[in-house]
Amino acid sequence: MLSPSAIAIENLVFRYPGKTAAPVLSIRHWQVEPGQRVFLSGPSGGGKTTLLNLLAGVTTATDGKLEVLGVELAKLSNRQRDRFRASHIGMVFQQFNLIPYLSILDNLLLAARLGGTSSTTAKKRAISLFTALGLDNDILAKRPEHLSTGQQQRAAIARALVNAPAILLADEPTSALDNVLRDNFIQHLLTATEEWNSTLIFVSHDHNLSHCFQQAVSMQAINRPETREC
Amino acid sequence: MLTRIALHSLASRRTTALITVFSITVSLFVLLGISHIRHEAKHSFGQAVSGVDLIVGPRTGQLNLLLYAVFHLGNATNNIDWKSYEILKDHPDVAWSIPLSLGDSHQGYPVLGTIPEYFHLFRYGQRQALAFFSGQAFKRPYDVVLGAEVASALNYNIGDKLVLAHGMATTSFSLHQNSPFQVSGILAPTGTPVDRTLHIDLSDLKAIHQDWQSGTLAPSHQHDNSDHHFNTEPESVTAVMVGMKNRLTTFNLQREINNYQDEALMAILPGIALSELWQMMSWVEKTLGFIALLVLFASLLGLATMLLSTLQQRRRETALLRVLGLRPLALLVLLELEALLLVATGAIAAISLLKAGLIMTQPLLSQRYGLFLSEHILTGHLLNTLGLVFAATFVIALLPAVSAYRQGLHSSLQPR
Numbered sequence: 134m135l136s137p138s139a140i141a142i143e144n145l146v147f148r149y150p151g152k153t154a155a156p157v158l159s160i161r162h163w164q165v166e167p168g169q170r171v172f173l174s175g176p177s178g179g180g181k182t183t184l185l186n187l188l189a190g191v192t193t194a195t196d197g198k199l200e201v202l203g204v205e206l207a208k209l210s211n212r213q214r215d216r217f218r219a220s221h222i223g224m225v226f227q228q229f230n231l232i233p234y235l236s237i238l239d240n241l242l243l244a245a246r247l248g249g250t251s252s253t254t255a256k257k258r259a260i261s262l263f264t265a266l267g268l269d270n271d272i273l274a275k276r277p278e279h280l281s282t283g284q285q286q287r288a289a290i291a292r293a294l295v296n297a298p299a300i301l302l303a304d305e306p307t308s309a310l311d312n313v314l315r316d317n318f319i320q321h322l323l324t325a326t327e328e329w330n331s332t333l334i335f336v337s338h339d340h341n342l343s344h345c346f347q348q349a350v351s352m353q354a355i356n357r358p359e360t361r362e363c
Numbered sequence: 364m365l366t367r368i369a370l371h372s373l374a375s376r377r378t379t380a381l382i383t384v385f386s387i388t389v390s391l392f393v394l395l396g397i398s399h400i401r402h403e404a405k406h407s408f409g410q411a412v413s414g415v416d417l418i419v420g421p422r423t424g425q426l427n428l429l430l431y432a433v434f435h436l437g438n439a440t441n442n443i444d445w446k447s448y449e450i451l452k453d454h455p456d457v458a459w460s461i462p463l464s465l466g467d468s469h470q471g472y473p474v475l476g477t478i479p480e481y482f483h484l485f486r487y488g489q490r491q492a493l494a495f496f497s498g499q500a501f502k503r504p505y506d507v508v509l510g511a512e513v514a515s516a517l518n519y520n521i522g523d524k525l526v527l528a529h530g531m532a533t534t535s536f537s538l539h540q541n542s543p544f545q546v547s548g549i550l551a552p553t554g555t556p557v558d559r560t561l562h563i564d565l566s567d568l569k570a571i572h573q574d575w576q577s578g579t580l581a582p583s584h585q586h587d588n589s590d591h592h593f594n595t596e597p598e599s600v601t602a603v604m605v606g607m608k609n610r611l612t613t614f615n616l617q618r619e620i621n622n623y624q625d626e627a628l629m630a631i632l633p634g635i636a637l638s639e640l641w642q643m644m645s646w647v648e649k650t651l652g653f654i655a656l657l658v659l660f661a662s663l664l665g666l667a668t669m670l671l672s673t674l675q676q677r678r679r680e681t682a683l684l685r686v687l688g689l690r691p692l693a694l695l696v697l698l699e700l701e702a703l704l705l706v707a708t709g710a711i712a713a714i715s716l717l718k719a720g721l722i723m724t725q726p727l728l729s730q731r732y733g734l735f736l737s738e739h740i741l742t743g744h745l746l747n748t749l750g751l752v753f754a755a756t757f758v759i760a761l762l763p764a765v766s767a768y769r770q771g772l773h774s775s776l777q778p779r
Contacts, residue, residue: 186775191685212690219688226776229679234375235368246364247688304776 137203139300139332140165140188145197147183156195158183163355167299170326170333172343175352181336184356185302188334189222190214202299220248223293223331225322227305230289231277237288238273241295248296255295262291265328266321283314290322294329301331307339319345365693369700376673380705383669386662387709391752392716394655398748399717399740401648407735408641411555412604412633414486416613419443419451419620420602422627426643429636432463432602434556435473442599447626451603456616458608459484462600464568467527467539472513474527474561476568476597482508484606487555497521498548501564506547512558514549516726521546527561527571542571554735569597605630659752663759666705670698670763674770681767682774691771695764702760703753710749714740 140163147158158180165171175181186192187199190206193214199206202221206214231240238259245255263270266287277285286306293301303322307315319342326333335346343349373380412433420428421441430436442464452460461484464476479500482493498521501508509519519525523546529537544563552558607613613632620630681694721738728736 234371
């Protein structure tokens with residue numbers, strides 16, 4: 134049996150609720166196969182974040198079909214969607230990836246708990262993730278504010294992967310990093326996703342990074358809100 | 364897990380959290396304190412006397428008579444003649460009677476002159492009789508029987524000698540120095556005014572006052588008092604406790620006493636007088652309770668305000684928690700947990716303070732005001748009050764909690 138696509142989109146439309154204006158997002162067809170690492174670029178306001186919200190199931194589409202791992206998110210209840218996201222989708226943002234008043238370990242355990250991973254498994258994973266990410270185990274006990282930005286972002290990858298999610302969504306995760314840290318971060322991100330066999334959607338406006346990924350997609354190429362209506 | 368998050372979240376806002384806890388502590392202290400004192404005072408008043416059908420004294424206010432005859436508080440303005448007592452004692456309807464004479468004190472504790480029968484006739488609480496912790500009733504001249512609190516507070520034992528003071532002041536300049544009393548017995552604790560009373564025989568009371576004229580010791584009589592101890596039938600007593608042969612005749616006797624021609628007498632029913640006393644105090648207590656409730660309401664609103672004001676800071680945190688898969692309802696629970704944790708902390712602090720305060724003020728309250736407040740405050744009554752406080756907290760905290768829920772519901776990945 135063929136495993137379902139990681140992401141499959143058909144005629145997806147998203148409008149802000151209550152607004153009759155043109156849709157923010159309109160994608161005829163887009164598909165990502167499991168294990169692929171995709172670089173998604175586009176100008177700000179191009180619908181990247183909206184797409185990520187939809188993929189993560191934080192918002193649902195106005196119209197059309199969106200399947201993640203073969204599951205149509207719009208058909209799930211709110212609660213099921215929250216559970217689905219917790220266990221199958223990891224996310225890394227530009228900043229504020231960790232609850233500031235919890236230690237790194239507690240952050241990881243919180244994600245694990247919500248994703249249905251036992252704390253023993255989570256601790257084991259945390260240690261191997263930390264090795265892959267070049268992080269010292271000492272920082273597990275620390276709170277985010279005591280970490281450097283680079284360390285925080287890598288700890289965020291560990292938190293995102295603690296449930297071994299099939300999909301990792303990264304939204305401009307390197308914007309707060311300088312060039313050296315950025316290259317180091319991407320290196321670790323790719324190693325870790327490869328090790329965990331996750332599909333990676335890496336969103337950035339920085340085209341210099343695209344060469345690191347198997348596939349580079351521009352938002353303009355898939356999102357055609359203006360042509361949808363004709 | 365939510366509790367852990369709530370605890371850490373509060374710890375990260377510890378300054379505002381502490382101020383909120385402090386305000387809750389203060390208001391709960393007042394609320395629980397008033398509620399406890401009310402409860403205990405009512406109990407303590409109700410326990411003070413039992414099985415006495417009538418209290419007879421000179422004509423005065425009903426409460427006045429009750430206060431000095433039962434609680435040994437205040438001063439008797441008048442006495443009743445010994446002859447009147449004897450007529451009363453021999454009345455065919457009267458089963459027993461105890462004469463009471465007040466006016467002297469020892470280190471601020473009232474001295475009660477009475478008859479030895481007092482110790483087996485008097486009843487308190489649920490018709491309990493007095494019991495001796497050690498020793499016995501007075502037998503020899505100048506014997507004194509101490510209430511439990513007097514003995515423990517002043518550290519007296521059987522055989523110790525003590526000197527009574529004339530009048531009720533804590534530091535009296537006129538002492539009955541010529542007639543030292545010897546402790547013959549110590550009563551078991553009762554939780555009533557008996558505990559802080561010294562009991563002596565009426566005839567001894569008469570004897571020590573024999574040389575006193577208009578409140579001072581007559582100069583010619585500065586000699587040993589023991590040779591005075593004969594022919595000591597008292598001239599008057601302060602009040603009389605009466606037990607009826609048949610309780611149905613109580614009202615007849617009361618009317619008879621009130622209409623007694625030879626002396627202005629008055630008879631009261633202790634139960635009715637007690638409830639009247641209680642009613643008089645209840646509006647004070649209700650007002651205080653109402654104020655305490657308002658204070659509590661204000662601090663709970665403060666708590667809600669504090670939590671609401673954190674919601675702005677929490678927007679990113681909320682978004683992140685949602686991304687991790689936390690349900691919006693869990694955010695509501697989280698805020699409620701924080702509110703309840705703050706109130707629980709405040710409640711623990713308030714209860715500890717109250718307990719410490721009661722232990723420290725207990726001697727003073729019982730000595731000055733005849734209030735016996737138990738320091739056991741964790742009664743069902745208090746737990747009920749606390750239950751209501753937590754319910755009120757829950758309702759008021761819904762304000763920020765529902766906002767958090769809505770925030771979670773409309774949260775997107777990264778609010779900027």
